[in-house]
Amino acid sequence: MHRRHFLASLAAAATVPSRLLGADFTLRIAPASVEIGPRKVIKTVAYNGSVPGPLLRMKEGQPVTIEVFNDTGDAEIVHWHGLQIPSAVDGSMEEGTPMIPARSSARYSFTPAPSGTRWYHTHVVAGRNLKRGTYTGQFGFIYIEPRSEPGNYDQEVFLALKEWDPYLSSGGVDDDSIDVAYNLFSVNNRALGHGEPIRVKEGQRVLLRILNASATVTRRIAVAGHQFRVVAMDGNPVAVPKEVRALELGPAERIDAIVEMNSPGVWILGATDDHDREHGLGIVIEYAGQSGEPRWLPASDERWDYAAFGSLGKEETGPSERIPLVFEKKFAGHHWVDKWTINGKSFPKTDPIRVKANGRYRLVFDNRSDEAHPVHLHRHTFELAKIAGVPTSGVYKDVVVVGAKSQTEVDLLANNPGLTLFHCHQQMHMDYGFMALMEYF
Numbered sequence: 001m002h003r004r005h006f007l008a009s010l011a012a013a014a015t016v017p018s019r020l021l022g023a024d025f026t027l028r029i030a031p032a033s034v035e036i037g038p039r040k041v042i043k044t045v046a047y048n049g050s051v052p053g054p055l056l057r058m059k060e061g062q063p064v065t066i067e068v069f070n071d072t073g074d075a076e077i078v079h080w081h082g083l084q085i086p087s088a089v090d091g092s093m094e095e096g097t098p099m100i101p102a103r104s105s106a107r108y109s110f111t112p113a114p115s116g117t118r119w120y121h122t123h124v125v126a127g128r129n130l131k132r133g134t135y136t137g138q139f140g141f142i143y144i145e146p147r148s149e150p151g152n153y154d155q156e157v158f159l160a161l162k163e164w165d166p167y168l169s170s171g172g173v174d175d176d177s178i179d180v181a182y183n184l185f186s187v188n189n190r191a192l193g194h195g196e197p198i199r200v201k202e203g204q205r206v207l208l209r210i211l212n213a214s215a216t217v218t219r220r221i222a223v224a225g226h227q228f229r230v231v232a233m234d235g236n237p238v239a240v241p242k243e244v245r246a247l248e249l250g251p252a253e254r255i256d257a258i259v260e261m262n263s264p265g266v267w268i269l270g271a272t273d274d275h276d277r278e279h280g281l282g283i284v285i286e287y288a289g290q291s292g293e294p295r296w297l298p299a300s301d302e303r304w305d306y307a308a309f310g311s312l313g314k315e316e317t318g319p320s321e322r323i324p325l326v327f328e329k330k331f332a333g334h335h336w337v338d339k340w341t342i343n344g345k346s347f348p349k350t351d352p353i354r355v356k357a358n359g360r361y362r363l364v365f366d367n368r369s370d371e372a373h374p375v376h377l378h379r380h381t382f383e384l385a386k387i388a389g390v391p392t393s394g395v396y397k398d399v400v401v402v403g404a405k406s407q408t409e410v411d412l413l414a415n416n417p418g419l420t421l422f423h424c425h426q427q428m429h430m431d432y433g434f435m436a437l438m439e440y441f
């Protein structure tokens with residue numbers, strides 16, 4: 001009997017608790033060596049020995065069980081980023097998901113939703129230990145198939161942007177704060193020029209599902225000789241798909257973009273930052289029958305604007321309570337890591353964001369610091385409503401980069417009761433106070 005059928009009939013019998021059945025996916029957290037290029041071996045911690053971890057393809061609404069073995073000597077936890085699932089399995093200790101003790105295992109069972117490009121990653125605190133948390137190779141894609149896939153593309157390629165070999169550095173001349181810098185870079189498991197190219201044919205429409213898996217850095221990327229047609233952000237179809245010359249992604253953001261292959265040659269898709277691209281942050285696109293050195297062209301400085309993919313501002317849909325969240329930096333002293341505050345307090349002392357089930361809220365992110373912050377709300381999707389004073393609608397996300405000294409407003413339908421973490425996805429900011437819990441009352 002085919003195993004799947006056997007399991008299905010067991011489930012149908014409903015007499016066997018589901019925990020006795022086989023898991024749909026297995027992840028093993030363990031030290032791994034990743035050769036991103038010749039003599040460039042990254043020693044890190046990864047899922048199933050690969051970076052990214054295995055692509056987990058799920059069907060919207062069809063329950064899954066994921067068994068996670070932690071073969072390391074430290075407690076771990078896996079967060080299923082962008083999924084609307086219960087706090088107990090979301091993968092956040094602060095919400096009450098249990099940690100997976102060292103050399104132990106855990107099972108996560110949930111019903112995947114909503115459809116689209118999601119991902120999974122470790123959610124532990126790293127602090128100043130750059131061998132922990134999202135500095136490691138513990139990340140992978142989840143793709144939740146919608147009930148009906150539009151499928152108007154010829155190829156689908158998953159690309160994760162990643163930095164390696166992090167070190168603590170003090171900032172510029174007038175900035176004594178500690179920041180993280182990196183020596184090496186890759187797209188998926190390879191540095192630019194050292195992996196297989198994306199092989200395409202003229203006339204093809206290639207759908208790129210791009211993830212910025214960086215712990216700390218916002219990325220701008222371009223494809224020489226081509227444009228991106230942005231169709232989804234954070235896995236959610238945008239109101240107005242549109243061509244742009246460059247993409248920007250804060251840590252944890254995803255963009256689905258179609259590139260029309262209408263310019264035969266061998267090209268570089270990569271970071272517009274020359275240093276980072278030359279140190280690995282890119283991948284080659286090679287047309288059939290073409291050869292030669294991959295070409296890079298100076299990228300456009302076109303301004304990145306979420307609202308370009310939104311509709312005009314919408315009518316107010318009934319009263320929604322405004323919740324102001326002020327982000328500030330608290331200078332901690334020279335050559336020390338700064339603290340971050342939300343409404344004047346650092347986690348765990350931050351005031352909870354209180355909502356009621358099915359209430360509508362306008363979250364007002366008021367960034368009074370001189371750095372941009374990719375803020376993330378777990379277990380929910382919000383709609384961009386106003387960016388630096390400009391109204392918009394129809395762009396649904398779970399992370400939004402709030403510009404330096406700028407305000408971003410988002411609309412939230414509080415539709416998934418349970419403790420919910422809100423935090424900056426910049427690992428160092430999150431670890432030094434930029435976090436709060438949203439709770440239902």
Ligand SMILES: [Cu+2]
Pocket residue numbers: 372373374424425426429430434
């Ligand atoms: Cu931040």
